[in-house]
Amino acid sequence: MWLHVFILLILPISAWAMPDDDFASSIDYPSVWQCDRSKFLWYCEIDPEELQEQQIRLETPQETAIRKLEELQKELKGRRALAIVEPTPENIASYIDLQNQSMQMASVFSDVWRRVIWQTPELNYELKHPVNNAALDIHKKTTRVAQVDTLERIRNDWGIFFFFKSDCPYCHMMAQTLHYIGQAHGITIFPVSLDGSALPQYPNARMDNGLATQIGVTEVPLMVLGNVHDKRIVPLGSGVISSQELIERIHVLTSTRPGESY
Template sequence: MRKLSWAISFGHGRPAGSASAFSLERAVASQATWWDKTPWEEPDRGFIWYPDPMDPKPERKKDVEPPPRPKTIYEMTTLEEIKKELERIKGDAVVNPTEEKVLAFLRAQNWVMDKASLFADVSRRAVWRNPDVNYAARSPVANFAVQNARQRQTQERKDTIKALASTHGILYFARSDCNFCKDQSPVLKAFSTATGMPVLTISMDGGPISMFPDAKKTTVSRLLARATVFKRFLPSFSSIVRPGK
């Protein structure tokens, strides 16, 4: 019995009812009111005044996260962002041309040029491996090939016009006192001679038309000559279908 009492007194043992006593103390402490607590248990408690039931305890402000660090041009992933940032760096260097800012612009510009060079290199490789996207295969870029292609196009154009000349003609309206008509007539005459396209010339004032001595002088032409639209827009010509063709 003596050994047991010593063990209990020195903490080597604990009575059976001690656990329930501690839990009871905790329950009472959790239900304690302002009147039951002391200033040493609650630092915000006053010493010589009663609490104000209408004054709530101020809430602690949440910590405001600092704004994210802006991305540098080397971290950007879209073309629009890179363009905008490069212009900003350039403008900053031009307005305040310190060595540090100019160097920052030159480095950013070189980085963008490296990107463009890489794009061009990858594009060439893609064209080599995919002939269907090679524009040079459809439109030659060599001098001799370009010249031959132009000759073929010119010949095809001539053949098309000659085919039209067998079924169509040109109706040409002009005036004898029209300076622009005098400039247009030699060109139209040369075109008719080279292609065989017939030209029916109408003299709007009844006078002779340069390069076209067989110009028609009809009553209709004199009536049309009074119209303001024909006075303003001469010479004028149109393609017509030849009768019976």
């Protein structure tokens, strides 16, 4: 409505006095009702299909790829559903055909992926995390050396607090493991008894003086790495842990960044 009023206001009075044929010849478009987007202040209803084409033209390559993949997945899902609900030879053949096309696309992707890995060393994840037996054996040996080096480096600054109870069978087993680590690698073990009793490996265990409550010990056995100089506390875990796993945890928690060796 306001557009019509605007037109009435801006058209010269002489235009209204013209015969219809003369008025039509004085404008540069055939009809006031015909949409012309090149005109100033012209509003048009956009056809849905044309709008979709415009959106597609504005897509980035990534957006186009996402749209095509979603369309393929939707079509594949639809053909599969139809083949299950109406298992005619035609429907099943249609589903198999599109499924084969999808598998071919996946095969090409997988093949190009491995070619890129072969030819681009910086993208080869297996250089740091090998999977074949020969490289894996070397990786394990190298890691083992690094773990032992970590124990040698930290043993003067860190010790393991071992919280236990004398009636806990798992504590007795863990005491043997910790005793071995202390003897083999020179790291100090601080046994802390929560029930006032000792263990064969640690007859002179210390009685808990509130440290368990401060740390939040609720289960035993519990092992905590502690720095004797700055009082830092690093929980290592609870329950029965093998010597090798405990050494690995010490190395990871004191010498690596998150994600570095995982």
